[in-house]
Amino acid sequence: MVIWAFSMKSDKKSNPGDYILRARYADTDQMGIVHHARYLEWFESARGHLIRATGYTYKDLEGKGYLMPVLEACVSYIKPVEYDDLVRIRTRVIEASRLKIKLEYELTRDGEEEIRTRGYTLHCFMNPQGKPVRVGKDILDIFQSIM
Amino acid sequence: MVIWAFSMKSDKKSNPGDYILRARYADTDQMGIVHHARYLEWFESARGHLIRATGYTYKDLEGKGYLMPVLEACVSYIKPVEYDDLVRIRTRVIEASRLKIKLEYELTRDGEEEIRTRGYTLHCFMNPQGKPVRVGKDILDIFQSIM
Amino acid sequence: MVIWAFSMKSDKKSNPGDYILRARYADTDQMGIVHHARYLEWFESARGHLIRATGYTYKDLEGKGYLMPVLEACVSYIKPVEYDDLVRIRTRVIEASRLKIKLEYELTRDGEEEIRTRGYTLHCFMNPQGKPVRVGKDILDIFQSIM
Amino acid sequence: MVIWAFSMKSDKKSNPGDYILRARYADTDQMGIVHHARYLEWFESARGHLIRATGYTYKDLEGKGYLMPVLEACVSYIKPVEYDDLVRIRTRVIEASRLKIKLEYELTRDGEEEIRTRGYTLHCFMNPQGKPVRVGKDILDIFQSIM
Numbered sequence: 001m002v003i004w005a006f007s008m009k010s011d012k013k014s015n016p017g018d019y020i021l022r023a024r025y026a027d028t029d030q031m032g033i034v035h036h037a038r039y040l041e042w043f044e045s046a047r048g049h050l051i052r053a054t055g056y057t058y059k060d061l062e063g064k065g066y067l068m069p070v071l072e073a074c075v076s077y078i079k080p081v082e083y084d085d086l087v088r089i090r091t092r093v094i095e096a097s098r099l100k101i102k103l104e105y106e107l108t109r110d111g112e113e114e115i116r117t118r119g120y121t122l123h124c125f126m127n128p129q130g131k132p133v134r135v136g137k138d139i140l141d142i143f144q145s146i147m
Numbered sequence: 148m149v150i151w152a153f154s155m156k157s158d159k160k161s162n163p164g165d166y167i168l169r170a171r172y173a174d175t176d177q178m179g180i181v182h183h184a185r186y187l188e189w190f191e192s193a194r195g196h197l198i199r200a201t202g203y204t205y206k207d208l209e210g211k212g213y214l215m216p217v218l219e220a221c222v223s224y225i226k227p228v229e230y231d232d233l234v235r236i237r238t239r240v241i242e243a244s245r246l247k248i249k250l251e252y253e254l255t256r257d258g259e260e261e262i263r264t265r266g267y268t269l270h271c272f273m274n275p276q277g278k279p280v281r282v283g284k285d286i287l288d289i290f291q292s293i294m
Numbered sequence: 295m296v297i298w299a300f301s302m303k304s305d306k307k308s309n310p311g312d313y314i315l316r317a318r319y320a321d322t323d324q325m326g327i328v329h330h331a332r333y334l335e336w337f338e339s340a341r342g343h344l345i346r347a348t349g350y351t352y353k354d355l356e357g358k359g360y361l362m363p364v365l366e367a368c369v370s371y372i373k374p375v376e377y378d379d380l381v382r383i384r385t386r387v388i389e390a391s392r393l394k395i396k397l398e399y400e401l402t403r404d405g406e407e408e409i410r411t412r413g414y415t416l417h418c419f420m421n422p423q424g425k426p427v428r429v430g431k432d433i434l435d436i437f438q439s440i441m
Numbered sequence: 442m443v444i445w446a447f448s449m450k451s452d453k454k455s456n457p458g459d460y461i462l463r464a465r466y467a468d469t470d471q472m473g474i475v476h477h478a479r480y481l482e483w484f485e486s487a488r489g490h491l492i493r494a495t496g497y498t499y500k501d502l503e504g505k506g507y508l509m510p511v512l513e514a515c516v517s518y519i520k521p522v523e524y525d526d527l528v529r530i531r532t533r534v535i536e537a538s539r540l541k542i543k544l545e546y547e548l549t550r551d552g553e554e555e556i557r558t559r560g561y562t563l564h565c566f567m568n569p570q571g572k573p574v575r576v577g578k579d580i581l582d583i584f585q586s587i588m
Contacts, residue, residue, distance in 0.1 A: 035466075
């Protein structure tokens with residue numbers, strides 16, 4: 001049983017990190033709903049969007065030599081999303097250290113409160129040669145500013 | 148921390164459910180490794196391959212009106228896989244009831260023992276109208292035969 | 295050699311059908327650029343966006359029993375697009391009859407004029423049973439309004 | 442109208458470059474058929490499979506500094522393919538020079554003769570810095586051996 005650290009319901013204030021997207025036809029499968037693997041791509045975009053709110057972008061981080069591969073990803077699919085639905089993903093950094101970052105995601109249809117999907121991803125920092133690295137305080141500060 | 152129920156290492160006997168695939172170029176991202184979302188598509192294929200070993204196919208199940216949407220999916224990315232790598236996925240049913248099925252996946256490079264990715268997916272049974280259903284003993288038997 | 299029917303360069307006026315998106319990490323491959331298959335997903339979204347400008351949506355069309363499968367798709371990749379690039383896709387209906395619709399797409403980076411990718415897709419109308427159908431004047435009018 | 446250079450029908454002899462795959466659930470969309478963008482991923486795999494028949498792999502070519510980005514891709518979708526279908530892709534090099542390679546693809550369901558999809562891709566050679574290059578006779582010979 002996956003335990004979630006934050007809940008959008010208990011915190012309804014607007015969030016600059018909210019990411020809005022429209023489900024594409026290519027996101028669906030023959031069950032008539034968005035395929036479960038696509039949510040990981042959506043969370044990735046939501047993550048990039050949240051980081052952008054700090055003034056840095058994930059692209060900047062890669063440019064400085066800090067890649068953030070996914071160590072662990074879990075998704076709980078509560079209610080499906082369909083083609084053309086406008087969805088809102090609220091992302092939050094829930095753990096941040098010089099070695100690892102953990103983010104949580106809550107997905108609703110835009111304008112609704114009912115959470116349809118939640119998930120988390122755990123990341124380390126890695127250099128371009130593929131070795132795990134500790135980041136400096138400047139990088140840690142970026143992530144702590146969006147916790 | 149995700150806790151895994153079975154280990155390929157402790158059970159080296161050959162498994163008819165092993166699924167072999169070659170990582171495609173389209174599976175990679177600019178980090179030079181297979182993108183983390185693609186493993187869910189691979190696990191899905193590995194799951195279909197395991198079910199086929201029973202004499203039924205997942206397509207047959209959908210034909211009988213039993214869809215198996217994913218309720219939960221978790222993946223632990225231990226070591227990456229690269230373009231053109233030949234990978235082996237060992238799949239096992241670890242929980243089976245008339246309401247839910249849980250499967251675990253272990254991924255190695257073919258010919259190696261080191262587990263590079265593991266994951267699980269939890270499924271319910273759903274009818275074509277989208278309602279959860281209890282399956283009969285005949286369907287449950289299919290999944291119990293591959294535990 | 296593919297011959298293109300319209301050119302964004304020769305028609306700089308703003309277009310309500312312009313569709314803006316940001317290239318996702320999952321869109322890239324190990325060449326460090328957006329994978330060529332993804333453009334077809336982007337064009338599909340751009341197409342849906344253009345149709346929406348008529349007041350109808352592609353979802354509405356499917357709801358009325360008119361599916362629009364792709365009969366032919368061609369893409370010319372002139373210059374690549376990278377992760378995090380903001381791209382603009384200008385879409386136009388270039389042929390419309392009761393049997394078939396052809397659309398063309400031109401992709402630039404937002405704020406630039408240089409065309410990086412162009413493509414077309416040809417569609418027929420099909421009923422939910424998979425048979426090609428002729429649409430009525432009302433449906434044809436929708437597409438002619440965005441030529 | 443796209444004109445195709447070769448036809449599987451007129452050449453039924455077995456081909457070492459034939460590539461067999463099974464359509465995945467994730468390949469489908471809500472139309473209940475394989476999504477049109479996925480064929481480009483399949484053709485890419487079929488291309489890699491054909492090159493492998495020469496003793497070299499596309500990975501080897503990239504290792505030598507010769508990337509082969511797609512300049513142009515066209516697909517003609519004649520009849521759809523469904524989930525779990527076993528499909529066969531016959532690939533052939535139809536043009537080869539020191540600057541460009543063109544390949545054609547014909548897709549049938551395994552065991553059938555009816556062509557369901559055909560397509561071509563045109564590629565140049567590019568160095569890792571993104572500049573087009575002319576390859577030596579050794580590389581050209583690889584492609585000419587599979588024409």
